[in-house]
């Protein structure tokens with residue numbers, strides 16, 4: 600049913616309600632959580648459908664051969680680690696894949712034996728629950744605002760911003776061409792082009808986009824993808840160009856943690872003020888409190 604048909608059906612139904620009951624029914628429609636749940640779950644279903652489409656375009660590990668550096672970085676980690684994209688695979692899907700023998704939560708300590716240890720899972724995307732938390736709990740109303748996702752990868756932040764927020768512009772900057780093509784496919788299929796734009800570019804060439812943004816999202820953006828020198832250059836560029844007073848910056852991990860690892864001398868307290876977030880919210884059975892508390896929000900001073 601399209602919008603016009605739905606409006607027509609609702610008006611037809613309301614026309615049958617008695618004059619006495621009509622104000623109560625309209626009040627219920629405006630304020631009842633039944634209606635809110637209906638809307639929320641529709642948006643959830645759109646994101647699930649996008650994840651399904653993306654899974655069909657990507658290998659199981661959701662990484663592409665052109666991101667050698669990131670693949671190497673994971674292989675070099677001390678603890679054996681598997682990239683499992685949290686936007687594409689929820690716990691139930693991982694369980695099913697493990698049962699089918701296509702994925703494993705463990706690795707063998709000595710080949711042939713039953714001695715196993717749990718693998719570390721690492722995700723290069725926010726999960727659907729984290730995205731819902733970000734747009735429905737952490738960020739204020741984004742009506743009329745521009746959000747920039749630095750390193751938009753599969754586009755998860757952009758699609759969630761489209762369905763969960765009223766942001767007027769959602770811009771993704773992604774240096775990997777394959778991921779840009781993938782995002783364009785989804786934007787076209789779901790008709791998101793009126794509010795979402797993706798730029799195939801190094802963020803360091805996007806001065807005015809950063810300067811004009813009301814919200815900038817930085818989810819684990821550089822650590823696995825750039826060498827140390829490139830990371831320092833990128834953070835210096837962000838520090839120089841995200842300067843609009845009152846604009847917001849979302850990061851995982853905290854700015855302090857990212858910059859300390861690089862021993863950078865950016866005076867954080869002169870740049871941003873952290874806004875305390877309450878991550879103690881239940882957003883369904885996949886809610887991971889630890890993951891939510893890793894999300895940090897800052898306002899530019």
Ligand SMILES: C[S@@+](CC[C@H](N)C(=O)[O-])C[C@H]1O[C@@H](n2cnc3c(N)ncnc32)[C@H](O)[C@@H]1O
Nearest residue numbers: 723724725750752755773774801802818820824
């Ligand atoms: C961890 S993913 C973030 C995914 C997405 N923002 C999310 O939250 O779901 C980081 C992405 O940033 C991209 N990236 C890293 N450095 C970049 C740069 N200097 N300019 C543009 N994109 C960059 C990588 O290619 C990668 O796809």
